[in-house]
Amino acid sequence: xxxxxxxxxxxxxxxxxxxxxxxxxxxxxxxxxxxxxxxxxxxxxxxxxxxxxxxxxxxxxxxxxxxxxxxxxxxxxxxxxxxxxxxxxxxxxxxxxxxxxxxxxxxxxxxxxxxxxxxxxxxxxxxxxxxxxxxxxxxxxxxxxxxxxxxxxxxxxxxxxxxxxxxxxxxxxxxxxxxxxxxxxxxxxxxxxxxxxxxxxxxxxxxxxxxxxxxxxxxxxxxxxxxxxxxxx
Amino acid sequence: xxxxxxxxxxxxxxxxxxxxxxxxxxxxxxxxxxxxxxxxxxxxxxxxxxxxxxxxxxxxxxxxxxxxxxxxxxxxxxxxxxxxxxxxxxxxxxxxxxxxxxxxxxxxxxxxxxxxxxxxxxxxxxxxxxxxxxxxxxxxxxxxxxxxxxxxxxxxxxxxxxxxxxxxxxxxxxxxxxxxxxxxxxxxxxxxxxxxxxxxxxxxxxxxxxxxxxxxxx
Numbered sequence: 001x002x003x004x005x006x007x008x009x010x011x012x013x014x015x016x017x018x019x020x021x022x023x024x025x026x027x028x029x030x031x032x033x034x035x036x037x038x039x040x041x042x043x044x045x046x047x048x049x050x051x052x053x054x055x056x057x058x059x060x061x062x063x064x065x066x067x068x069x070x071x072x073x074x075x076x077x078x079x080x081x082x083x084x085x086x087x088x089x090x091x092x093x094x095x096x097x098x099x100x101x102x103x104x105x106x107x108x109x110x111x112x113x114x115x116x117x118x119x120x121x122x123x124x125x126x127x128x129x130x131x132x133x134x135x136x137x138x139x140x141x142x143x144x145x146x147x148x149x150x151x152x153x154x155x156x157x158x159x160x161x162x163x164x165x166x167x168x169x170x171x172x173x174x175x176x177x178x179x180x181x182x183x184x185x186x187x188x189x190x191x192x193x194x195x196x197x198x199x200x201x202x203x204x205x206x207x208x209x210x211x212x213x214x215x216x217x218x219x220x221x222x223x224x225x226x227x228x229x230x231x232x233x
Numbered sequence: 234x235x236x237x238x239x240x241x242x243x244x245x246x247x248x249x250x251x252x253x254x255x256x257x258x259x260x261x262x263x264x265x266x267x268x269x270x271x272x273x274x275x276x277x278x279x280x281x282x283x284x285x286x287x288x289x290x291x292x293x294x295x296x297x298x299x300x301x302x303x304x305x306x307x308x309x310x311x312x313x314x315x316x317x318x319x320x321x322x323x324x325x326x327x328x329x330x331x332x333x334x335x336x337x338x339x340x341x342x343x344x345x346x347x348x349x350x351x352x353x354x355x356x357x358x359x360x361x362x363x364x365x366x367x368x369x370x371x372x373x374x375x376x377x378x379x380x381x382x383x384x385x386x387x388x389x390x391x392x393x394x395x396x397x398x399x400x401x402x403x404x405x406x407x408x409x410x411x412x413x414x415x416x417x418x419x420x421x422x423x424x425x426x427x428x429x430x431x432x433x434x435x436x437x438x439x440x441x442x443x444x445x446x447x448x449x450x451x
Contacts, residue, residue, distance in 0.1 A: 004325070004326075007325060008325055011314075011317055011321055011322070011325055012314055012317070014317075063314075066311065066312060067308050067309075067311065067312025068312060068313075068314045070284070070286060070306055070307070070308060070312050071305070071306065071307070071354065071355070073284075073285070073286055074284040074285065074286060074304050074305065074306035074366070075284060075285055075296070075303075075304030075305075075306075075364075076285060077285060226286070226287045226288055228247065228287070229277065229281065229308060229312075230311075
């Protein structure tokens with residue numbers, strides 16, 4: 001993947017003005033909270049996770065079917081690096097915003113280690129970025145975000161979101177407890193950031209493993225699946 | 234002349250239908266090769282296989298490693314990203330920014346302007362290692378732009394580059410191509426070298442070959 005390819009992907013996958021505004025608003029909200037409630041910036045982090053499920057969901061197949069990536073992919077014997085660059089570019093805006101909020105958190109929070117840079121915060125962010133990107137690869141932009149929002153609303157509407165949260169909080173540090181907490185975390189990752197408890201290292205490792213599995217699945221799809229041009233002869 | 238691109242016995246099927254069956258095609262440096270055939274002949278699939286955008290089910294694609302960075306492919310204006318601004322797209326590919334249309338989004342340009350924008354990217358600074366694959370490049374172009382395209386292809390030839398051009402516009406192909414390969418129903422039916430023909434008779438020669446090629450698999 002050359003420099004031109006990376007720049008081209010940043011042009012093709014450019015976030016919408018609405019998404020840029022949302023991220024800026026979150027950073028501003030974090031800045032406001034450092035003045036009014038500097039000890040608790042969980043709100044901006046949790047909402048950023050929701051925004052990232054949309055922002056990282058840039059989609060691949062429909063654009064590839066229209067030929068938008070033709071000039072980048074033509075002649076490349078391997079699409080692996082293209083796929084990885086696509087994933088990184090998709091997650092970049094959310095990553096920058098996450099880092100900005102974490103820096104604000106560190107500067108305004110009286111010297112405590114920012115939530116965004118803790119293992120559980122980083123794991124939640126990486127997992128949701130990888131999952132949103134990978135899930136949107138066969139579909140269009142924002143598809144993974146919409147799907148996850150529907151799941152979250154469904155869980156909240158049926159009262160199961162509270163149950164998931166309780167399962168996560170009640171989980172012990174044993175293997176059994178870790179597996180018990182894994183379901184709620186994979187289904188609704190903001191619970192890791194929203195709850196003050198510290199999950200076990202094993203649980204964080206499992207979340208990172210799930211993120212890696214999602215990323216590899218997306219990369220495999222891009223690298224090995226030929227998307228035919230829409231009006232191919 | 235050095236062989237720049239060789240496709241040997243290439244076959245490809247979509248579902249149960251064969252799009253290409255044992256197609257062999259060679260293109261040398263300094264050569265412009267035309268691909269002619271009715272709709273559904275497999276021209277686009279063949280170009281996409283040569284561009285490594287689609288994998289063949291059988292056969293081999295041999296493009297010398299030095300050519301990979303120089304392989305350029307354009308399948309028509311509909312493959313340009315509609316929501317990107319023209320100036321941004323031109324800057325990305327190191328083209329001079331068009332002051333008149335620079336602020337516009339690609340989708341707002343006319344079809345011919347979009348086609349020319351895409352062609353400018355792939356035909357920019359041709360060189361001896363360039364392998365340029367064009368699918369229906371004359372679509373939407375006005376006479377001036379068509380003449381510009383012919384001049385650009387001539388530059389590719391003079392630079393020692395290679396171009397494979399698929400088109401239905403036999404008159405335009407006759408003016409620029411050294412050789413035309415005729416396809417029908419996923420197979421190569423014939424090949425005509427027009428270098429030996431007089432310029433005035435080239436189009437007639439190609440039209441006749443086209444009519445013959447349509448009958449081969451009927």
